[in-house]
Amino acid sequence: MATISTLEVTGLTSGYHHNPIVKEVSAVIPKNKISVIIGANGCGKSTLLKSMARLLTPNSGAVLLNGKKIQEESSKHVAKKLGLLPQTPIVPDGIKVSDLIARGRFPYRKFMQNLSADDYKAIEESMSMMGILDLADKPVDELSGGQRQRVWIALALAQETDILLLDEPITYLDISYQIEILDLLVELNKKKGTTICMVLHDINLAVRYADYLFAMKKGKLIKEGKPSEIISSKLLEEVFGLKSTIINDPVSNTPLIIPIGKHLAASSL
Amino acid sequence: MKYEKTAILDGYRKRNRRYLLVCGAMGFIILGLAIFEMVYGNTVYPISTVIKALMGENIKGASYTIVSIRLPRMSGGLLCGFAFGMAGNIFQKLLRNPLASPDIIGVTSGSSVAAVYCILVLHLSGSIVSIIAMLSGLLVSAIIYWLAQSGPYGFSNSRLILTGIGAQAFLNALVSWLLLKAAQYDVPNALRWLSGSLNNVNLSEIPRLLFVTATVSLFLSVFYKHLEIIELGEHHAITLGLNKNAIRITFILGALILIAFATSISGPIASVAFLSGPIANKLAGEGKSNMLSSGLTGSILVMASDMAAQYAFPARYPVGVLTGILGAPYLIYLLLSYNRKGVQ
Numbered sequence: 044m045a046t047i048s049t050l051e052v053t054g055l056t057s058g059y060h061h062n063p064i065v066k067e068v069s070a071v072i073p074k075n076k077i078s079v080i081i082g083a084n085g086c087g088k089s090t091l092l093k094s095m096a097r098l099l100t101p102n103s104g105a106v107l108l109n110g111k112k113i114q115e116e117s118s119k120h121v122a123k124k125l126g127l128l129p130q131t132p133i134v135p136d137g138i139k140v141s142d143l144i145a146r147g148r149f150p151y152r153k154f155m156q157n158l159s160a161d162d163y164k165a166i167e168e169s170m171s172m173m174g175i176l177d178l179a180d181k182p183v184d185e186l187s188g189g190q191r192q193r194v195w196i197a198l199a200l201a202q203e204t205d206i207l208l209l210d211e212p213i214t215y216l217d218i219s220y221q222i223e224i225l226d227l228l229v230e231l232n233k234k235k236g237t238t239i240c241m242v243l244h245d246i247n248l249a250v251r252y253a254d255y256l257f258a259m260k261k262g263k264l265i266k267e268g269k270p271s272e273i274i275s276s277k278l279l280e281e282v283f284g285l286k287s288t289i290i291n292d293p294v295s296n297t298p299l300i301i302p303i304g305k306h307l308a309a310s311s312l
Numbered sequence: 313m314k315y316e317k318t319a320i321l322d323g324y325r326k327r328n329r330r331y332l333l334v335c336g337a338m339g340f341i342i343l344g345l346a347i348f349e350m351v352y353g354n355t356v357y358p359i360s361t362v363i364k365a366l367m368g369e370n371i372k373g374a375s376y377t378i379v380s381i382r383l384p385r386m387s388g389g390l391l392c393g394f395a396f397g398m399a400g401n402i403f404q405k406l407l408r409n410p411l412a413s414p415d416i417i418g419v420t421s422g423s424s425v426a427a428v429y430c431i432l433v434l435h436l437s438g439s440i441v442s443i444i445a446m447l448s449g450l451l452v453s454a455i456i457y458w459l460a461q462s463g464p465y466g467f468s469n470s471r472l473i474l475t476g477i478g479a480q481a482f483l484n485a486l487v488s489w490l491l492l493k494a495a496q497y498d499v500p501n502a503l504r505w506l507s508g509s510l511n512n513v514n515l516s517e518i519p520r521l522l523f524v525t526a527t528v529s530l531f532l533s534v535f536y537k538h539l540e541i542i543e544l545g546e547h548h549a550i551t552l553g554l555n556k557n558a559i560r561i562t563f564i565l566g567a568l569i570l571i572a573f574a575t576s577i578s579g580p581i582a583s584v585a586f587l588s589g590p591i592a593n594k595l596a597g598e599g600k601s602n603m604l605s606s607g608l609t610g611s612i613l614v615m616a617s618d619m620a621a622q623y624a625f626p627a628r629y630p631v632g633v634l635t636g637i638l639g640a641p642y643l644i645y646l647l648l649s650y651n652r653k654g655v656q
Binding site for chain 2: 097129137158163176179
């Protein structure tokens with residue numbers, strides 16, 4: 044199933060309280076692909092994602108959903124096209140897994156009406172995709188970090204959007220859960236064609252899982268493209284100020300970045 | 313399209329059934345308390361007498377007690393309790409903080425200070441005091457809200473709570489000062505406004521209270537889904553397409569009107585707004601908006617405490633003294649559990 048929604052930003056300047064963090068960024072998020080925004084702390088990658096998800100209002104420029112300014116569209120209409128997993132979502136006390144995921148159906152629900160058959164179907168589908176059907180009646184606050192993250196993604200899936208934005212979805216997880224969550228996102232992208240755009244801190248995981256990369260520095264978009272085409276030690280030096288060697292990842296056949304570090308740099312150079 | 317599988321459906325059904333059962337049971341308890349309050353007192357009247365008196369029959373001795381004393385006391389307790397319970401739960405859910413109840417964030421002290429001033433300084437009495445208290449409660453809340461949203465960073469929950477606690481401390485100091493300055497014979501009358509009491513509820517005030525409580529709580533109830541979304545935080549609210557500012561204002565205004573009206577009748581009955589939501593959550597199931605169940609819990613708390621405060625002890629106490637004692641341990645428990653897990 045091919046999706047139809049497109050997301051792009053044009054000349055976007057955005058940030059908190061007239062202090063622009065993202066400056067004049069223009070980009071088209073590739074349709075049906077997984078793209079990852081990378082960059083050093085404070086480079087504006089999270090701000091860019093938040094602006095695309097309309098959590099922040101642009102100072103100038105625009106975010107276009109299907110060619111129309113996202114701020115001017117009805118908010119429920121946008122909610123059916125574009126979903127977001129925020130960095131630190133809030134779990135209401137004692138809520139059960141299936142009740143939390145049901146809230147993802149909000150944009151579709153009629154005033155004063157119970158969940159419909161369509162709602163149940165979407166909830167069950169997203170839970171089975173995330174492998175959490177057996178957790179349905181468990182309280183969310185008793186789950187492990189990895190399980191909890193799957194619940195939040197299931198909520199976003201129940202929203203049935205063409206585009207899913209994720210703000211550092213694996214930052215606080217153990218490495219095994221990190222891989223598990225990223226694998227689930229790949230599966231989602233393959234099965235439903237969902238356009239995924241996320242911010243990741245781990246550069247090697249970003250390179251490995253992304254179809255397309257956006258590299259940011261000081262609020263500007265400085266390079267974009269397929270990981271195998273744009274990753275170079277020069278780019279990494281520019282983006283992160285990091286000296287590194289690039290080798291081929293024997294498992295995924297993608298670039299693998301080996302940071303050099305101060306002490307080893309002295310002996311190898 | 314028909315939905316076949318039942319694995320998840322069962323869970324939803326079970327939780328909905330529990331909610332309805334608990335609300336039904338609470339309704340019965342309230343009915344029981346209401347009958348008990350009408351029948352029991354210094355003189356115990358049979359139910360038949362109570363009904364006759366309520367139907368307008370003039371029974372010597374009984375009619376005055378039943379219609380002019382017990383009826384306003386009972387219905388005042390029921391309605392004020394409902395209003396406090398529902399509004400308290402709304403604040404707690406809206407601001408995602410169990411401390412965010414109107415008696416902690418200073419809304420009710422706005423009413424108290426005006427009432428005490430009217431009684432002790434202006435020597436007013438009767439429903440004019442109630443009306444001024446209500447207006448003052450609304451005014452103070454408006455000021456607190458305005459302070460919480462002004463400045464470069466805009467509205468935030470913790471700013472509202474902290475501003476409220478500050479306002480509360482200031483207003484309570486004013487009340488203490490007024491009491492110190494007052495003539496002794498005025499003080500008992502003013503005390504109603506400090507801890508809350510149903511002693512002086514007048515039958516003529518009940519229709520107004522009933523009308524406001526019923527319309528406002530019905531109006532807010534239809535937005536239960538919106539409250540559930542706002543509970544997920546700003547980011548999810550925007551993502552899910554909620555018009556969060558309009559909804560937040562609607563809920564805050566509605567809850568404030570409930571509180572202000574109830575306070576103008578009974579004074580700020582301590583801790584009811586603070587306790588009802590958490591009790592209702594535990595009984596009727598967490599993870600729901602629990603608007604109806606927390607209102608019913610409030611009614612039960614006030615009616616039962618009022619009966620106990622009147623008849624269970626050697627002396628009669630205003631209801632707020634007893635509910636205040638109920639609230640204290642829970643507040644301590646909350647603060648201790650915050651200490652353990654750290655405020656997030």
